[in-house]
Amino acid sequence: MRFRSRISFSSNPDMTPLIDCVFQLVIFFLLTLNFSSDEQSELIRLPSSELAKPTGGVLETPITIQILSSGIVLFGGDQMTPGALKEPLRRERDAIRNVLGQNVKNATIIIRADQDVSTGIVQEVIRLCQETDFERFVLRAKWERP
Amino acid sequence: MKIEKGGGEFKKIEVNMTPMIDACFLLIIFFILTLKLFSPEGDFGITMPLASPRQGLRPTPELPPVKVRLAAHPDGNLAGIQMGQRKMSSFAELHKQVHELAGLDRGPAGSSNTEVELDCDYNLKFKYVVDALNAISGYVANDKQTIIRMIEKIRFAPPREPKEGEGGEKSEEGGEKSEEGEKKSEEGSEVKDKV
Numbered sequence: 035m036r037f038r039s040r041i042s043f044s045s046n047p048d049m050t051p052l053i054d055c056v057f058q059l060v061i062f063f064l065l066t067l068n069f070s071s072d073e074q075s076e077l078i079r080l081p082s083s084e085l086a087k088p089t090g091g092v093l094e095t096p097i098t099i100q101i102l103s104s105g106i107v108l109f110g111g112d113q114m115t116p117g118a119l120k121e122p123l124r125r126e127r128d129a130i131r132n133v134l135g136q137n138v139k140n141a142t143i144i145i146r147a148d149q150d151v152s153t154g155i156v157q158e159v160i161r162l163c164q165e166t167d168f169e170r171f172v173l174r175a176k177w178e179r180p
Numbered sequence: 181m182k183i184e185k186g187g188g189e190f191k192k193i194e195v196n197m198t199p200m201i202d203a204c205f206l207l208i209i210f211f212i213l214t215l216k217l218f219s220p221e222g223d224f225g226i227t228m229p230l231a232s233p234r235q236g237l238r239p240t241p242e243l244p245p246v247k248v249r250l251a252a253h254p255d256g257n258l259a260g261i262q263m264g265q266r267k268m269s270s271f272a273e274l275h276k277q278v279h280e281l282a283g284l285d286r287g288p289a290g291s292s293n294t295e296v297e298l299d300c301d302y303n304l305k306f307k308y309v310v311d312a313l314n315a316i317s318g319y320v321a322n323d324k325q326t327i328i329r330m331i332e333k334i335r336f337a338p339p340r341e342p343k344e345g346e347g348g349e350k351s352e353e354g355g356e357k358s359e360e361g362e363k364k365s366e367e368g369s370e371v372k373d374k375v
Contacts, residue, residue, distance in 0.1 A: 053200075053201065066215065086222030088221060154300075154302030173310070173313075175221065176222075180320040
């Protein structure tokens with residue numbers, strides 16, 4: 035009886051499809067990486083609206099003010115009461131005028147207010163911004179697909 | 181000098197792919213761990229002039245604004261909706277009424293010239309204001325893409341004082357006139373829905 039002699043195979047799997055998949059994944063994650071996520075505090079639950087459809091437009095000189103449900107304001111990485119917002123706003127206004135050389139009226143204040151915050155606090159923040167010469171505001175809402 | 185003649189054996193160059201694959205997997209793990217999925221966000225644009233030019237010079241609207249009152253319970257939930265003198269049971273009813281009103285008075289851009297003034301209690305939760313803006317400013321057409329504008333001239337009435345126990349915070353200036361007091365904020369800020 036004749037037996038086959040043992041042959042040692044060196045396994046060289048084709049790595050090309052695997053590398054293709056890996057690159058596809060890397061590209062997917064790179065594209066979905068949200069660089070502006072620092073502006074979005076997870077502490078805030080925005081009210082939802084089907085009319086607040088993102089337009090993709092870029093706002094001119096955006097300044098984000100976030101208001102927690104407790105009424106605490108987040109601005110420039112600091113937490114403060116609405117009344118204490120005036121001084122940082124003045125500094126921001128002076129920086130826009132003197133450093134950037136831009137008109138404050140063209141700057142846009144983005145208000146990200148929690149859905150449970152009192153409307154009076156939002157109005158108070160808007161009033162303080164008005165007194166610091168800011169004129170353009172946007173109320174941010176979460177887009178709810180119709 | 182000895183020169184090797186061509187036509188020798190073909191040598192297959194084997195590239196070691198292992199470090200590259202390692203690096204790619206590390207990148208994938210990094211992206212998976214740092215991935216934060218945020219819902220898309222949109223804006224309701226507001227235009228607020230710093231001040232009325234001078235007392236009495238403010239352009240008066242052709243029609244007096246329609247007043248929409250949003251009352252709140254002490255816990256901030258919606259207590260009632262009132263449009264003019266008429267009480268509404270829901271935002272859907274408000275939307276219907278505004279739709280009828282806007283249909284009577286169309287402007288050149290398709291939206292109504294009617295102005296609406298939102299008068300909200302201090303402690304009303306902000307989400308109800310956005311619901312009211314939704315009901316008043318427009319609606320999504322049947323194709324679920326197009327947004328039809330109804331009323332773009334929406335403004336807030338001056339903020340109401342917080343009732344006792346509602347914890348409304350007073351400004352640090354304690355009601356004093358600011359240094360820029362000559363620029364009083366305009367009554368009733370105009371809201372333009374620009375989405």
